Amino acid sequence: MNNALDMLLVILVLTDLVLLGSSRLRNAIRIAALQGLMLGLLPLLAHGHGLVWSAVLLGAGSALLKGFVFPALLNRALRETNARREIEPLVGYVPSLLIGMGVLALSFGFGARLPLPWPAPSQWLVPAGLFTVWTGLFLIVARRKAITQVLGYVVLENGIFALGMVLVEAMPLLVELGVLLDVFVAVFVMGIIVFHINREFDHIDADQLRALKEPAP
Protein backbone atom coordinates (compact mmCIF):
# COMPACT_ATOMS: atom_id res chain seq x y z
CA MET A 1 0.00 0.00 0.00
CA ASN A 2 1.60 3.20 -1.18
CA ASN A 3 0.12 5.59 1.37
CA ALA A 4 2.12 8.69 0.52
CA LEU A 5 1.22 8.38 -3.16
CA ASP A 6 -2.48 8.02 -2.32
CA MET A 7 -2.37 11.10 -0.08
CA LEU A 8 -0.64 13.06 -2.84
CA LEU A 9 -3.32 12.10 -5.36
CA VAL A 10 -6.15 13.02 -2.98
CA ILE A 11 -4.51 16.41 -2.39
CA LEU A 12 -4.20 16.78 -6.17
CA VAL A 13 -7.96 16.28 -6.52
CA LEU A 14 -8.57 18.74 -3.66
CA THR A 15 -6.46 21.43 -5.35
CA ASP A 16 -8.53 20.91 -8.51
CA LEU A 17 -11.70 21.47 -6.50
CA VAL A 18 -10.27 24.62 -4.92
CA LEU A 19 -9.41 25.91 -8.41
CA LEU A 20 -13.00 25.27 -9.49
CA GLY A 21 -14.37 27.20 -6.52
CA SER A 22 -11.98 30.11 -6.10
CA SER A 23 -12.47 33.52 -7.63
CA ARG A 24 -9.24 35.22 -6.59
CA LEU A 25 -6.71 35.03 -9.40
CA ARG A 26 -3.67 35.36 -7.13
CA ASN A 27 -4.98 32.55 -4.97
CA ALA A 28 -5.65 30.38 -8.03
CA ILE A 29 -2.10 30.92 -9.28
CA ARG A 30 -0.76 29.91 -5.86
CA ILE A 31 -2.88 26.74 -5.87
CA ALA A 32 -1.70 25.82 -9.37
CA ALA A 33 1.90 26.32 -8.21
CA LEU A 34 1.28 24.01 -5.26
CA GLN A 35 -0.14 21.48 -7.69
CA GLY A 36 2.99 21.73 -9.81
CA LEU A 37 5.25 21.21 -6.81
CA MET A 38 3.30 18.12 -5.77
CA LEU A 39 3.48 16.71 -9.27
CA GLY A 40 7.24 17.03 -9.00
CA LEU A 41 7.09 14.47 -6.18
CA LEU A 42 4.87 12.16 -8.21
CA PRO A 43 7.56 10.48 -10.38
CA LEU A 44 9.61 9.70 -7.26
CA LEU A 45 6.68 8.05 -5.49
CA ALA A 46 5.16 6.39 -8.55
CA HIS A 47 8.44 4.82 -9.46
CA GLY A 48 8.35 1.58 -7.53
CA HIS A 49 11.98 0.78 -6.95
CA GLY A 50 14.16 3.41 -5.43
CA LEU A 51 15.57 6.61 -6.85
CA VAL A 52 16.11 6.59 -10.58
CA TRP A 53 17.99 9.45 -12.16
CA SER A 54 15.46 10.02 -14.89
CA ALA A 55 12.60 10.21 -12.39
CA VAL A 56 14.51 12.61 -10.14
CA LEU A 57 15.45 14.80 -13.08
CA LEU A 58 11.91 14.83 -14.43
CA GLY A 59 10.40 15.60 -11.03
CA ALA A 60 12.88 18.36 -10.27
CA GLY A 61 12.48 19.95 -13.69
CA SER A 62 8.72 19.83 -13.51
CA ALA A 63 8.60 21.21 -9.95
CA LEU A 64 10.98 24.02 -10.81
CA LEU A 65 9.03 25.02 -13.90
CA LYS A 66 5.47 24.66 -12.57
CA GLY A 67 6.14 25.61 -8.98
CA PHE A 68 8.28 28.70 -9.54
CA VAL A 69 8.68 29.83 -13.15
CA PHE A 70 5.02 29.70 -14.22
CA PRO A 71 3.66 31.42 -11.09
CA ALA A 72 6.27 34.14 -11.51
CA LEU A 73 5.28 34.66 -15.16
CA LEU A 74 1.56 34.65 -14.38
CA ASN A 75 1.94 36.93 -11.36
CA ARG A 76 3.81 39.39 -13.55
CA ALA A 77 1.02 39.33 -16.10
CA LEU A 78 -1.48 39.78 -13.26
CA ARG A 79 0.36 42.81 -11.92
CA GLU A 80 0.44 44.41 -15.32
CA THR A 81 -3.24 43.84 -16.03
CA ASN A 82 -4.60 44.93 -12.66
CA ALA A 83 -7.07 42.05 -12.64
CA ARG A 84 -7.75 40.81 -9.12
CA ARG A 85 -10.55 38.32 -9.47
CA GLU A 86 -12.81 36.64 -11.94
CA ILE A 87 -15.94 38.81 -11.74
CA GLU A 88 -18.62 36.98 -13.71
CA PRO A 89 -17.58 33.51 -14.79
CA LEU A 90 -19.69 31.86 -17.46
CA VAL A 91 -20.48 29.07 -14.98
CA GLY A 92 -20.84 30.13 -11.35
CA TYR A 93 -18.71 28.72 -8.56
CA VAL A 94 -21.31 26.55 -6.85
CA PRO A 95 -22.46 24.98 -10.16
CA SER A 96 -18.78 24.50 -11.06
CA LEU A 97 -18.24 22.56 -7.85
CA LEU A 98 -21.37 20.46 -8.39
CA ILE A 99 -20.46 19.67 -12.00
CA GLY A 100 -16.95 18.89 -10.80
CA MET A 101 -18.40 16.44 -8.30
CA GLY A 102 -20.27 14.64 -11.09
CA VAL A 103 -17.20 14.50 -13.31
CA LEU A 104 -15.12 13.25 -10.40
CA ALA A 105 -17.53 10.35 -9.97
CA LEU A 106 -17.31 9.66 -13.72
CA SER A 107 -13.50 9.74 -13.59
CA PHE A 108 -13.52 7.20 -10.79
CA GLY A 109 -15.82 5.05 -12.91
CA PHE A 110 -13.58 5.33 -15.96
CA GLY A 111 -10.46 4.81 -13.89
CA ALA A 112 -11.80 1.49 -12.63
CA ARG A 113 -12.62 0.28 -16.16
CA LEU A 114 -9.75 1.64 -18.22
CA PRO A 115 -7.49 -1.23 -19.34
CA LEU A 116 -3.87 -0.34 -18.67
CA PRO A 117 -0.77 -1.93 -20.20
CA TRP A 118 0.49 -2.64 -16.69
CA PRO A 119 -0.95 -1.99 -13.24
CA ALA A 120 -0.93 1.65 -12.15
CA PRO A 121 1.14 2.51 -9.06
CA SER A 122 -2.08 3.54 -7.30
CA GLN A 123 -5.70 2.86 -8.19
CA TRP A 124 -6.43 6.59 -7.80
CA LEU A 125 -3.77 7.71 -10.26
CA VAL A 126 -5.94 7.47 -13.38
CA PRO A 127 -9.08 9.07 -11.84
CA ALA A 128 -7.03 11.92 -10.33
CA GLY A 129 -5.24 12.48 -13.65
CA LEU A 130 -8.45 12.42 -15.68
CA PHE A 131 -10.13 14.82 -13.25
CA THR A 132 -7.19 17.23 -13.42
CA VAL A 133 -7.31 17.17 -17.23
CA TRP A 134 -11.02 17.89 -17.09
CA THR A 135 -10.54 20.72 -14.57
CA GLY A 136 -8.05 22.36 -16.90
CA LEU A 137 -10.41 22.12 -19.85
CA PHE A 138 -13.30 23.42 -17.76
CA LEU A 139 -11.30 26.44 -16.59
CA ILE A 140 -10.46 27.25 -20.21
CA VAL A 141 -14.09 26.96 -21.32
CA ALA A 142 -15.99 28.44 -18.40
CA ARG A 143 -13.91 31.43 -17.29
CA ARG A 144 -13.59 34.80 -18.96
CA LYS A 145 -10.24 36.19 -17.92
CA ALA A 146 -7.34 35.28 -20.17
CA ILE A 147 -5.14 34.58 -17.13
CA THR A 148 -7.52 31.95 -15.79
CA GLN A 149 -7.51 30.34 -19.21
CA VAL A 150 -3.72 30.19 -19.22
CA LEU A 151 -3.97 28.68 -15.75
CA GLY A 152 -6.43 26.13 -17.13
CA TYR A 153 -3.86 25.21 -19.75
CA VAL A 154 -1.22 24.64 -17.07
CA VAL A 155 -3.62 22.52 -15.03
CA LEU A 156 -4.49 20.53 -18.15
CA GLU A 157 -0.82 19.79 -18.65
CA ASN A 158 -0.54 18.81 -14.99
CA GLY A 159 -3.27 16.26 -15.56
CA ILE A 160 -1.56 14.81 -18.61
CA PHE A 161 1.68 14.64 -16.64
CA ALA A 162 -0.10 12.74 -13.86
CA LEU A 163 -1.66 10.33 -16.37
CA GLY A 164 1.78 9.85 -17.92
CA MET A 165 2.95 8.41 -14.61
CA VAL A 166 1.18 5.18 -15.54
CA LEU A 167 3.73 4.86 -18.30
CA VAL A 168 6.63 6.12 -16.23
CA GLU A 169 8.62 2.99 -17.01
CA ALA A 170 8.09 3.21 -20.75
CA MET A 171 8.04 6.88 -21.62
CA PRO A 172 11.51 8.10 -22.63
CA LEU A 173 12.82 10.97 -20.55
CA LEU A 174 13.42 12.97 -23.69
CA VAL A 175 9.71 13.03 -24.56
CA GLU A 176 8.72 14.28 -21.11
CA LEU A 177 11.38 16.96 -21.12
CA GLY A 178 10.30 18.01 -24.60
CA VAL A 179 6.71 18.38 -23.40
CA LEU A 180 7.87 20.46 -20.45
CA LEU A 181 9.81 22.72 -22.80
CA ASP A 182 6.76 23.15 -25.03
CA VAL A 183 4.58 24.06 -22.09
CA PHE A 184 7.16 26.53 -20.87
CA VAL A 185 7.30 28.27 -24.23
CA ALA A 186 3.50 28.27 -24.46
CA VAL A 187 3.01 29.86 -21.03
CA PHE A 188 5.78 32.34 -21.74
CA VAL A 189 4.16 33.42 -25.00
CA MET A 190 0.68 33.51 -23.48
CA GLY A 191 1.92 35.70 -20.64
CA ILE A 192 3.19 38.19 -23.22
CA ILE A 193 -0.05 37.97 -25.20
CA VAL A 194 -2.12 38.66 -22.11
CA PHE A 195 -0.05 41.76 -21.52
CA HIS A 196 -0.60 42.94 -25.08
CA ILE A 197 -4.33 42.24 -25.03
CA ASN A 198 -4.57 44.30 -21.85
CA ARG A 199 -2.58 47.20 -23.29
CA GLU A 200 -4.71 47.24 -26.41
CA PHE A 201 -8.18 46.83 -24.88
CA ASP A 202 -7.77 47.69 -21.16
CA HIS A 203 -9.23 44.35 -20.09
CA ILE A 204 -8.51 40.66 -20.56
CA ASP A 205 -12.00 39.29 -21.10
CA ALA A 206 -11.39 36.71 -23.76
CA ASP A 207 -15.05 36.43 -24.77
CA GLN A 208 -14.97 39.98 -26.07
CA LEU A 209 -12.33 39.11 -28.64
CA ARG A 210 -15.06 38.57 -31.21
CA ALA A 211 -15.31 42.35 -31.39
CA LEU A 212 -12.12 42.09 -33.41
CA LYS A 213 -13.91 40.96 -36.55
CA GLU A 214 -14.29 43.41 -39.40
CA PRO A 215 -17.47 45.47 -39.62
CA ALA A 216 -20.05 43.96 -41.95
CA PRO A 217 -19.88 45.38 -45.44
Add this chain to the structure above:
Amino acid sequence: MNAASILHPVLAVALAPLLPGAINRTKAFFAGRRGPPLLQAYFDLWKLFRKGATYSRTTTWIFRAGPIVNFACLLAALALVPLGRVPAPLAFAGDFILLAYLLGLGRFFTVVAALDTGSSFEGMGASREVQFATFAEPALLVGLAALARQAQDLSLSATYAGLSAAVWSHALPLLALVAVGFFVLFLAENCRIPVDDPNTHLELTMIHEVMVLDHGGVDFGFVQWAASLKLWVLGALVVGLFPPGPLGCPLADLAAGVGGLLVLAIATGAVESSLARIRLLRVPQLLVGAGVLCALGLLLTFR
Protein backbone atom coordinates in the same frame (compact mmCIF):
# COMPACT_ATOMS: atom_id res chain seq x y z
CA MET B 1 -25.40 -2.29 24.59
CA ASN B 2 -24.38 -1.73 28.18
CA ALA B 3 -24.99 0.58 31.12
CA ALA B 4 -22.91 3.31 29.53
CA SER B 5 -25.08 3.44 26.43
CA ILE B 6 -28.21 3.86 28.57
CA LEU B 7 -26.42 6.50 30.59
CA HIS B 8 -25.30 8.47 27.53
CA PRO B 9 -28.66 10.05 26.52
CA VAL B 10 -29.42 10.91 30.17
CA LEU B 11 -26.01 12.47 30.57
CA ALA B 12 -26.41 14.30 27.26
CA VAL B 13 -29.69 15.90 28.31
CA ALA B 14 -28.15 16.97 31.58
CA LEU B 15 -24.77 18.15 30.31
CA ALA B 16 -25.61 19.59 26.88
CA PRO B 17 -26.05 23.19 28.17
CA LEU B 18 -22.41 23.02 29.24
CA LEU B 19 -21.29 23.10 25.59
CA PRO B 20 -22.53 26.64 24.76
CA GLY B 21 -21.06 27.71 28.10
CA ALA B 22 -17.67 26.27 27.17
CA ILE B 23 -17.79 27.92 23.74
CA ASN B 24 -18.64 31.29 25.27
CA ARG B 25 -15.91 31.00 27.89
CA THR B 26 -13.36 30.24 25.16
CA LYS B 27 -14.51 33.21 23.12
CA ALA B 28 -14.31 35.44 26.19
CA PHE B 29 -10.81 34.15 26.90
CA PHE B 30 -9.67 34.98 23.36
CA ALA B 31 -11.24 38.43 23.60
CA GLY B 32 -9.54 39.08 26.95
CA ARG B 33 -12.83 39.25 28.85
CA ARG B 34 -14.00 37.29 31.83
CA GLY B 35 -17.15 36.10 30.12
CA PRO B 36 -20.36 34.59 31.47
CA PRO B 37 -20.07 31.72 33.96
CA LEU B 38 -19.74 28.22 32.57
CA LEU B 39 -23.21 27.38 33.86
CA GLN B 40 -24.89 30.45 32.34
CA ALA B 41 -27.03 28.29 30.03
CA TYR B 42 -28.46 26.49 33.07
CA PHE B 43 -29.28 29.80 34.76
CA ASP B 44 -31.03 30.93 31.58
CA LEU B 45 -33.03 27.70 31.36
CA TRP B 46 -33.99 28.00 35.03
CA LYS B 47 -35.14 31.59 34.48
CA LEU B 48 -37.11 30.70 31.35
CA PHE B 49 -38.83 27.67 32.84
CA ARG B 50 -40.22 29.73 35.71
CA LYS B 51 -41.88 32.11 33.28
CA GLY B 52 -45.20 31.76 31.54
CA ALA B 53 -45.54 31.89 27.77
CA THR B 54 -47.35 34.50 25.74
CA TYR B 55 -49.01 33.54 22.48
CA SER B 56 -50.12 35.86 19.76
CA ARG B 57 -53.76 35.49 18.66
CA THR B 58 -52.66 35.00 15.05
CA THR B 59 -50.76 31.81 15.86
CA THR B 60 -52.19 28.30 15.87
CA TRP B 61 -51.21 25.04 17.55
CA ILE B 62 -48.30 24.75 15.13
CA PHE B 63 -46.55 27.61 16.86
CA ARG B 64 -46.92 25.91 20.25
CA ALA B 65 -45.88 22.52 18.86
CA GLY B 66 -42.70 23.80 17.17
CA PRO B 67 -40.27 23.92 20.10
CA ILE B 68 -41.64 20.76 21.70
CA VAL B 69 -41.47 18.67 18.51
CA ASN B 70 -37.98 19.94 17.84
CA PHE B 71 -36.90 19.02 21.37
CA ALA B 72 -38.52 15.58 21.07
CA CYS B 73 -36.79 14.94 17.73
CA LEU B 74 -33.42 15.71 19.28
CA LEU B 75 -34.16 13.45 22.23
CA ALA B 76 -34.94 10.65 19.77
CA ALA B 77 -31.79 11.45 17.83
CA LEU B 78 -29.77 11.10 21.04
CA ALA B 79 -30.97 7.51 21.29
CA LEU B 80 -29.44 6.77 17.89
CA VAL B 81 -26.09 8.50 18.17
CA PRO B 82 -23.07 6.66 19.55
CA LEU B 83 -20.50 8.70 21.44
CA GLY B 84 -17.07 7.46 20.56
CA ARG B 85 -16.91 3.79 21.52
CA VAL B 86 -20.13 3.92 23.52
CA PRO B 87 -22.80 2.34 21.31
CA ALA B 88 -26.21 3.95 21.08
CA PRO B 89 -29.13 2.35 22.99
CA LEU B 90 -30.88 1.83 19.66
CA ALA B 91 -28.91 0.49 16.72
CA PHE B 92 -30.19 -1.11 13.54
CA ALA B 93 -29.21 -1.22 9.88
CA GLY B 94 -29.85 2.16 8.29
CA ASP B 95 -30.33 4.12 11.50
CA PHE B 96 -28.25 6.98 10.14
CA ILE B 97 -31.03 7.74 7.67
CA LEU B 98 -33.50 7.96 10.53
CA LEU B 99 -31.06 10.27 12.32
CA ALA B 100 -30.89 12.61 9.32
CA TYR B 101 -34.67 12.64 9.04
CA LEU B 102 -35.17 13.28 12.76
CA LEU B 103 -32.94 16.32 12.47
CA GLY B 104 -34.91 17.27 9.37
CA LEU B 105 -38.26 16.90 11.13
CA GLY B 106 -37.08 19.06 14.03
CA ARG B 107 -35.94 21.69 11.57
CA PHE B 108 -39.24 21.50 9.68
CA PHE B 109 -41.24 22.21 12.82
CA THR B 110 -38.98 25.10 13.82
CA VAL B 111 -39.49 26.54 10.36
CA VAL B 112 -43.28 26.14 10.21
CA ALA B 113 -43.59 27.55 13.72
CA ALA B 114 -41.66 30.58 12.52
CA LEU B 115 -43.90 30.91 9.46
CA ASP B 116 -46.99 30.48 11.63
CA THR B 117 -46.37 33.80 13.36
CA GLY B 118 -47.06 35.53 10.07
CA SER B 119 -44.09 37.84 10.62
CA SER B 120 -42.21 38.52 7.40
CA PHE B 121 -39.13 38.85 9.55
CA GLU B 122 -39.31 35.28 10.74
CA GLY B 123 -40.18 34.10 7.25
CA MET B 124 -36.87 35.50 6.09
CA GLY B 125 -34.99 33.50 8.70
CA ALA B 126 -37.00 30.39 7.83
CA SER B 127 -36.20 30.80 4.16
CA ARG B 128 -32.49 31.06 4.91
CA GLU B 129 -32.54 28.09 7.25
CA VAL B 130 -34.22 25.92 4.64
CA GLN B 131 -31.95 27.12 1.86
CA PHE B 132 -28.82 26.21 3.77
CA ALA B 133 -30.33 22.93 4.92
CA THR B 134 -30.73 21.95 1.27
CA PHE B 135 -26.96 22.00 1.01
CA ALA B 136 -26.15 20.66 4.46
CA GLU B 137 -28.39 17.59 4.52
CA PRO B 138 -26.99 15.84 1.43
CA ALA B 139 -23.50 16.47 2.77
CA LEU B 140 -24.37 14.82 6.09
CA LEU B 141 -25.96 11.81 4.40
CA VAL B 142 -23.11 11.35 1.94
CA GLY B 143 -20.54 11.61 4.73
CA LEU B 144 -22.37 9.03 6.83
CA ALA B 145 -22.69 6.80 3.77
CA ALA B 146 -18.93 7.03 3.22
CA LEU B 147 -18.30 5.96 6.82
CA ALA B 148 -20.82 3.13 6.54
CA ARG B 149 -19.23 1.87 3.34
CA GLN B 150 -15.82 2.05 4.88
CA ALA B 151 -16.98 -0.02 7.87
CA GLN B 152 -19.12 -2.34 5.71
CA ASP B 153 -21.94 -1.90 8.21
CA LEU B 154 -25.12 0.11 7.98
CA SER B 155 -25.65 0.97 11.63
CA LEU B 156 -24.10 4.06 13.17
CA SER B 157 -22.96 2.34 16.36
CA ALA B 158 -21.11 -0.42 14.50
CA THR B 159 -19.64 2.11 12.06
CA TYR B 160 -18.22 4.23 14.84
CA ALA B 161 -17.21 1.28 17.00
CA GLY B 162 -15.09 -0.04 14.12
CA LEU B 163 -12.92 3.07 13.97
CA SER B 164 -9.46 2.81 15.46
CA ALA B 165 -5.89 3.93 14.91
CA ALA B 166 -5.38 1.01 12.49
CA VAL B 167 -8.35 2.11 10.37
CA TRP B 168 -7.04 5.68 10.43
CA SER B 169 -3.69 4.57 9.11
CA HIS B 170 -5.09 2.71 6.13
CA ALA B 171 -8.06 4.95 5.31
CA LEU B 172 -6.46 8.25 6.28
CA PRO B 173 -7.62 10.35 3.29
CA LEU B 174 -11.24 9.22 3.64
CA LEU B 175 -11.51 9.83 7.39
CA ALA B 176 -9.69 13.15 7.20
CA LEU B 177 -12.02 14.37 4.42
CA VAL B 178 -15.16 13.29 6.27
CA ALA B 179 -13.90 14.79 9.54
CA VAL B 180 -13.33 18.18 7.94
CA GLY B 181 -16.69 17.98 6.17
CA PHE B 182 -18.51 17.09 9.39
CA PHE B 183 -16.80 19.88 11.32
CA VAL B 184 -18.02 22.42 8.77
CA LEU B 185 -21.51 20.91 9.00
CA PHE B 186 -21.32 21.03 12.79
CA LEU B 187 -20.59 24.75 12.63
CA ALA B 188 -23.24 25.43 10.01
CA GLU B 189 -26.06 23.38 11.53
CA ASN B 190 -25.52 24.89 14.94
CA CYS B 191 -25.43 28.43 13.56
CA ARG B 192 -21.87 29.05 14.68
CA ILE B 193 -19.69 31.76 13.27
CA PRO B 194 -18.58 31.23 9.72
CA VAL B 195 -22.25 30.81 8.84
CA ASP B 196 -24.31 32.57 11.48
CA ASP B 197 -23.43 34.54 14.58
CA PRO B 198 -25.39 33.35 17.62
CA ASN B 199 -24.76 36.64 19.43
CA THR B 200 -25.92 39.01 16.78
CA HIS B 201 -29.38 40.45 16.67
CA LEU B 202 -28.99 42.27 13.42
CA GLU B 203 -31.90 41.31 11.22
CA LEU B 204 -29.93 41.36 7.98
CA THR B 205 -27.70 38.48 8.93
CA MET B 206 -29.51 36.32 11.47
CA ILE B 207 -30.66 32.84 10.57
CA HIS B 208 -31.62 30.76 13.57
CA GLU B 209 -32.18 33.50 16.12
CA VAL B 210 -34.63 35.30 13.89
CA MET B 211 -36.83 32.22 13.59
CA VAL B 212 -37.34 31.92 17.34
CA LEU B 213 -37.89 35.60 18.13
CA ASP B 214 -41.56 35.16 19.00
CA HIS B 215 -41.08 32.24 21.35
CA GLY B 216 -40.99 33.19 25.00
CA GLY B 217 -40.78 31.67 28.45
CA VAL B 218 -40.99 27.90 28.62
CA ASP B 219 -41.06 27.56 24.84
CA PHE B 220 -37.89 29.57 24.44
CA GLY B 221 -36.33 27.45 27.16
CA PHE B 222 -37.01 24.37 25.09
CA VAL B 223 -35.63 26.09 22.00
CA GLN B 224 -32.39 26.87 23.85
CA TRP B 225 -32.12 23.42 25.35
CA ALA B 226 -32.77 21.83 21.94
CA ALA B 227 -30.05 24.01 20.42
CA SER B 228 -27.50 22.69 22.92
CA LEU B 229 -28.73 19.12 22.34
CA LYS B 230 -28.13 19.65 18.63
CA LEU B 231 -24.59 20.74 19.45
CA TRP B 232 -24.23 17.48 21.36
CA VAL B 233 -25.71 15.21 18.65
CA LEU B 234 -23.70 16.63 15.76
CA GLY B 235 -20.66 17.03 17.98
CA ALA B 236 -20.83 13.33 18.83
CA LEU B 237 -20.64 12.55 15.09
CA VAL B 238 -17.42 14.58 14.85
CA VAL B 239 -15.84 13.43 18.12
CA GLY B 240 -16.59 9.78 17.34
CA LEU B 241 -14.26 9.97 14.36
CA PHE B 242 -11.29 10.41 16.70
CA PRO B 243 -11.49 7.45 19.03
CA PRO B 244 -9.01 7.15 21.88
CA GLY B 245 -7.30 3.80 22.33
CA PRO B 246 -9.33 1.03 23.92
CA LEU B 247 -9.90 1.94 27.56
CA GLY B 248 -11.57 -1.29 28.61
CA CYS B 249 -14.24 0.14 30.87
CA PRO B 250 -17.41 1.44 29.13
CA LEU B 251 -17.75 4.24 31.67
CA ALA B 252 -14.23 5.39 30.85
CA ASP B 253 -15.20 5.42 27.16
CA LEU B 254 -18.19 7.57 28.02
CA ALA B 255 -16.03 9.96 30.02
CA ALA B 256 -13.57 10.14 27.12
CA GLY B 257 -16.43 10.96 24.75
CA VAL B 258 -17.72 13.76 26.97
CA GLY B 259 -14.19 15.07 27.28
CA GLY B 260 -13.91 14.99 23.48
CA LEU B 261 -17.09 17.04 23.18
CA LEU B 262 -15.70 19.66 25.56
CA VAL B 263 -12.51 19.81 23.49
CA LEU B 264 -14.68 20.24 20.39
CA ALA B 265 -16.55 23.09 22.11
CA ILE B 266 -13.25 24.79 22.93
CA ALA B 267 -12.09 24.31 19.33
CA THR B 268 -15.35 25.86 18.14
CA GLY B 269 -14.76 28.83 20.42
CA ALA B 270 -11.26 29.20 18.98
CA VAL B 271 -12.61 29.04 15.41
CA GLU B 272 -15.26 31.62 16.24
CA SER B 273 -12.68 33.94 17.75
CA SER B 274 -10.34 33.73 14.79
CA LEU B 275 -12.76 33.78 11.85
CA ALA B 276 -15.14 36.41 10.59
CA ARG B 277 -18.57 35.41 9.44
CA ILE B 278 -18.63 34.91 5.69
CA ARG B 279 -21.13 36.72 3.51
CA LEU B 280 -24.54 35.08 3.28
CA LEU B 281 -24.08 34.63 -0.46
CA ARG B 282 -20.95 32.59 0.14
CA VAL B 283 -22.53 30.21 2.65
CA PRO B 284 -23.84 27.81 -0.04
CA GLN B 285 -20.33 27.64 -1.44
CA LEU B 286 -18.96 26.65 1.97
CA LEU B 287 -21.63 24.00 2.43
CA VAL B 288 -21.22 22.63 -1.09
CA GLY B 289 -17.50 22.49 -0.34
CA ALA B 290 -18.22 20.39 2.76
CA GLY B 291 -20.50 18.18 0.67
CA VAL B 292 -17.82 17.76 -1.98
CA LEU B 293 -15.30 16.69 0.67
CA CYS B 294 -17.73 14.07 1.98
CA ALA B 295 -18.54 12.89 -1.55
CA LEU B 296 -14.84 12.56 -2.37
CA GLY B 297 -14.55 10.47 0.78
CA LEU B 298 -17.38 8.27 -0.48
CA LEU B 299 -15.71 7.89 -3.89
CA LEU B 300 -12.47 6.85 -2.23
CA THR B 301 -14.25 3.85 -0.69
CA PHE B 302 -14.86 2.39 -4.16
CA ARG B 303 -11.62 0.60 -4.64
